[in-house]
Amino acid sequence: MLEELKKQVFEANMELPKRGLVTFTWGNVSGIDRESGLFVIKPSGVSYETMKPEDMVVVDLDGKVVEGNYKPSVDMPTHLELYKAWPEIGGVVHTHSPWATSWAQAERAIPAYGTTHADYFYGEIPCCRVMTAEEVAGEPGHYEIEQGKVIIETFRGKNPMYVPGCVCAHHGPFTWGKDAAEAVHNAVVLEEVAKMAVRTELIDRNSVPAPQYMLDKHFLRKHGKNAYYGQIKKG
Amino acid sequence: MLEELKKQVFEANMELPKRGLVTFTWGNVSGIDRESGLFVIKPSGVSYETMKPEDMVVVDLDGKVVEGNYKPSVDMPTHLELYKAWPEIGGVVHTHSPWATSWAQAERAIPAYGTTHADYFYGEIPCCRVMTAEEVAGEPGHYEIEQGKVIIETFRGKNPMYVPGCVCAHHGPFTWGKDAAEAVHNAVVLEEVAKMAVRTELIDRNSVPAPQYMLDKHFLRKHGKNAYYGQIKKG
Amino acid sequence: MLEELKKQVFEANMELPKRGLVTFTWGNVSGIDRESGLFVIKPSGVSYETMKPEDMVVVDLDGKVVEGNYKPSVDMPTHLELYKAWPEIGGVVHTHSPWATSWAQAERAIPAYGTTHADYFYGEIPCCRVMTAEEVAGEPGHYEIEQGKVIIETFRGKNPMYVPGCVCAHHGPFTWGKDAAEAVHNAVVLEEVAKMAVRTELIDRNSVPAPQYMLDKHFLRKHGKNAYYGQIKKG
Amino acid sequence: MLEELKKQVFEANMELPKRGLVTFTWGNVSGIDRESGLFVIKPSGVSYETMKPEDMVVVDLDGKVVEGNYKPSVDMPTHLELYKAWPEIGGVVHTHSPWATSWAQAERAIPAYGTTHADYFYGEIPCCRVMTAEEVAGEPGHYEIEQGKVIIETFRGKNPMYVPGCVCAHHGPFTWGKDAAEAVHNAVVLEEVAKMAVRTELIDRNSVPAPQYMLDKHFLRKHGKNAYYGQIKKG
Secondary structure, three states: OOHHHHHHHHHHHHHHHHOOOOOOOOEEEEEEEOOOOEEEEOEOOOOOOOOOHHHOEEEEOOOOEEEOOOOEOOOHHHHHHHHHHOOOOOEEEEEOOHHHHHHHHOOOOEOOOOHHHHOOOOOOEOEEOOOOHHHHOOOOOHHHHHHHHHHHHHOOOOOOOOOOEEEEOOOEEEEEEOOHHHHHHHHHHHHHHHHHHHHHHHHOOOOOOOOHHHHHHHHHHHHOOOOOOOOOOOO | OOHHHHHHHHHHHHHHHHOOOOOOOOEEEEEEEOOOOEEEEOEOOOOOOOOOHHHOEEEEOOOOEEEOOOOEOOOHHHHHHHHHHOOOOOEEEEEOOHHHHHHHHOOOOEOOOOHHHHOOOOOOEOEEOOOOHHHHOOOOOHHHHHHHHHHHHHOOOOOOOOOOEEEEOOOEEEEEEOOHHHHHHHHHHHHHHHHHHHHHHHHOOOOOOOOHHHHHHHHHHHHOOOOOOOOOOOO | OOHHHHHHHHHHHHHHHHOOOOOOOOEEEEEEEOOOOEEEEOEOOOOOOOOOHHHOEEEEOOOOEEEOOOOEOOOHHHHHHHHHHOOOOOEEEEEOOHHHHHHHHOOOOEOOOOHHHHOOOOOOEOEEOOOOHHHHOOOOOHHHHHHHHHHHHHOOOOOOOOOOEEEEOOOOEEEEEOOHHHHHHHHHHHHHHHHHHHHHHHHOOOOOOOOHHHHHHHHHHHHOOOOOOOOOOOO | OOHHHHHHHHHHHHHHHHOOOOOOOOEEEEEEEOOOOEEEEOEOOOOOOOOOHHHOEEEEOOOOEEEOOOOEOOOHHHHHHHHHHOOOOOEEEEEOOHHHHHHHHOOOOEOOOOHHHHOOOOOOEOEEOOOOHHHHOOOOOHHHHHHHHHHHHHOOOOOOOOOOEEEEOOOOEEEEEOOHHHHHHHHHHHHHHHHHHHHHHHHOOOOOOOOHHHHHHHHHHHHOOOOOOOOOOOO
């Protein structure tokens, strides 16, 4: 079932340790097949060193496991909420990558200090609000569903494909994209941008974001209908 | 004698350089066999590049070497004190891992800024007080015994399995766990958490810990009787 | 066409990921053949893992592609401006290397704090001014041409071979040299110097540059007509 | 001539890139044969990737090359001064390792914040004063001789084997030891200690050194006549 998607999601998961984004099993990637309404996600607490494509777990949009020898990642309900809210996304990533997580722990959005940021994220990368005691408490899965809802609340009125990620207060980053591979790509960018933003402020505590017209230029040079970066004309 | 335990302790020691926690020989891991009351520890000052399982030293709970071609790690008496005080632990690790050691050098406990911390350590990771001149002076082994006693004093009235590590003022971290492998796992987490806590304060000098209900949720999701993280239900 | 130069430029490009200066495809190197007035540059958005010497693109000094299966790097017009303005340079590099980019994002020149800096850069490494909305707007290529012009403006009245690099505000570093390999060498030095300058200020916020006579000594020991560093006497 | 020493010095030089202490050719190691009064040093500006034991240069205590196909390292006269002043040392290392160099650039001694420091350096690691214009000027070799003299001045009345290294203002670190290998070992420790000291001050800007009795205990546990660390009793 969904063998090709399982392979893609497996490979996207394996990118995380390769890119230095995870310690132990602290990360998970999923990818969705919109036609069947099923998504594929990493199993919970399984080591990257032994994980295989067939260990991926298939889940439906009610959160029910429809195939798999393992329990899905504990963060599965968060992925699910995002897939339900945003039909334009095809992949979701959660990590505890250290630079992005540090912004989450400090409860701060990451300012758009330069073009590296603007090439992928159109404006600051938001920090979702601290969750309430009620949201966090309750049965297994409740907290993880609420986590998803808080992310969606953060992007109300915004295009999630224009800012394909956020940091969740005192927790860590989530990113997304048109598929699992792009979501991982955005997770790598977020970590790099989070690192440079810390250093920018070390160099000058009063640093200011890049001017809006530079952010416009760089994001639209890669993503707008008149994009001219890379080999394939997107417009 | 204790061949299986020697192999486990050897492998746990070899994880330290692999995980970037030690420079040269600055670390040691031990594991105990509670039935025989014997523990196995790394030899002193032996290079990780040439070390073999049979080089591990077997010591009894009076601190006497009962088997081994080498002297045990100079920190052996500290391990011994912890094993005597806390019957629930099965492995102990000491390193000079750079981020954790920096907290030790600054004489500060590591605040619980996020869920990465809370997944393994239930509350702040304490910094043991500066040792007195009397504790530090004296015959070989006296200082190392006192080091153990100061750690135990720090955890008086607390469950050492709920906060499986600390940093010793102006020295470095100790961690523990149900066996040598888990103690090393906790040493890796401590270093990662120590790193992110420094950066969290760089991002906002007035950062606050995660709310208690988030710390509860994350620690108990993995460790309580209703744990639901990973593949094996612990409850 | 220009097979030897393509090979050199390809190898210079491959140094970037090897030296840790680029993530994904965030960098590009070119080299010029002054006799024919043609330069060779990396294609746009092509992965370092699959790139081959024959993928390099040949461009003339009007910016026209004269050979190549791919579009040239989007930053090609910036390289072009530098080649036209400075006949003494033979190679150009652009990266988003994280330490140098952080200085760019903070809009600060990198002070000459020590001899590592002075061995390659004779005085501070300038930060080019923020570009105007007019410079940034317009047709594909306009912004990139203006980027080059702003760099040239920054070096007006200065010898670009004495300070072979700069950081562009809210963007990242450009470096150059007598050929593509030397330009990459200078990119590595710039990143190292940028890193140490941040740390120097962490150690003492009021750090001062090295005295001018030390900067003179070190730069001229390696680059002046009485150079005596290395195996070949340059004088 | 001195084949065994050449091999040792070559291997000690090769440790520098392996341990992450040098970029390009920014480092040099020498070792002396006290009997013949000859020392062996890395050639100037030769790449670590192609360097061989037979490329090492043999120099006498007047600074004259007595064997070698290459010019010796430009810093050779500094090594020479140290060998002449301190008969107890057998090896010297100079690098631009980034953390130690940052302390040099900030003109600050590295405080003895913990036992990692104290295990190798008995007290703070001094920063040599800024050299004068007269010391820096002049013929090739003059500056490098004066660099050595400033280091010796810094250690006047002190045992250089008790604090086997320093940082030279706006330049970088020098370390030494009983032979080339120990000098490199001390260079690695200095870099690690320099890194942790920066972070200690980030965690608490008002951090204080470890108490003297802890510094005594740790240094003497490894180096005094009653040393009891490692496998060989030194007393």
